[in-house]
Amino acid sequence: MNDTIKLLRNHRSFRKYKKGIEIPEEQLDAIIRAAQAAPSWINGQHYSIIAIKDQERKNKMAELCGNQPYIAECSVFLCFVADFHRVKVASEMHGKSFQIAGEADLLMVAATDIGLCMQNALTAAESLDYGTICIGGLRRNITATSEFLDLPEFVMPVVGLCVGVPDVEAPVKPRLPKEAVYFEETYQTDVMPLLETYDQEIIPFSKREGFVSYTERLAKFYDKPYYSNLTEQIKERGFLGGK
Template sequence: MNDVLTLLRNHRSFRKYKKGVEIPEEKLDAIIRAAQAAPSWINGQHYSIIAIKDQERKNKMAELCGNQPYIAECSVFLCFVADFHRVKVASDMHGKSFQIAGEEDLLMVAATDIGLCMQNALTAAESLDYGTICIGGLRRNITATAEFLNLPEFVMPVVGLCIGVPDVEAPVKPRLPKEAVYFEETYQTDVMPLLEAYDQEIIPFSEREGFASYTERLAKFYDRPYYPNLTEQIKERGFLGGK
């Protein structure tokens, strides 16, 4: 394997960081420029990245994201937001109405662009020997977080990324068997035996996180809406026909 493949397959999520460590500006700039190099729909780059470095603001972000301490501990917390404010400005510049603002596809476009962008940022950070962890809790309190970040209409928080120097080593977590996620020509539905095998392989990690198995965790997680008021908060941002 080459160095890129080795780096990608060695990814781990770190939940403990050395406090008070600053990332040099040139390294953070390199991470952001790598993130910007990701592909995007029509080259629209439907995202923005907001870096939170101030300790008090990181503390507040940790609270807004569900009291996740690693947000407060890390060197910088990157907030990836779906951004159609620039599209609205471009529409105004050329006398167009931006009527598509209420379409569900905007969220799929933004989520795809953000996912690619954040993965580039994560890989760049890890190539510089920093640890990372992705934070889906950024959308736990969309309205309050949008106010905290001063987001205009058509801009919405989606996911965050902690970057810092790890304080505790983390093992590489096994992934599902390739046969469970990769198919040729058509989808294959007979995955139960593969899930059962994976349950056994990942037992040490499941027990550490308080679950008997991988499948039990999935079943409990998706048993009810995780963010019950999400649709209303998305509409407040101008999406899904809101405002």
């Protein structure tokens, strides 16, 4: 197993950071440039990254994301936003109308590009011995967060990434059995026995994080919408045929 694979398989999410530590600019630059090296649909690079370093702004961002303290504690909070503003500008440059602005596929394109980009940033940060945690709460209040970040039309917050020096150790959380997520040739639906086994394996982490099992957590999360008015807020940003 080479060092890159070891690094990837040793990923952990850190929820407590040493305060007041700045990431050297050359290291942050290396992280961002690694993120930019990720593949993207038609090389469109349908994302932008906004770094929040100022302590007061990190405090506010922590509040907007659901009062998550590690956002305020980390050295830098990277906001990954779906970005079709550049597409709009390019369309205007060449006399095109950007008619597909309302297509749902734009969300899939942006989400894929952002996922690849953020994973590169995460891996680069961990290779420099920083801790990270991904923050889905960036889309908890899309309207307020967009105003806070001064986002134009066709730009929308999707996910954030805390980067900093960990203040605690964190164990590697076991993943689902490979057989539950990897199939050859066709999809396999008989995963219940594998889920039951994983429920037992994840118990030490489940109790620490306040839930009983993996499957129970999934069932509760998807029993009703997690973020209210999400579709309406997405439309406000110009996606899904909004505005």
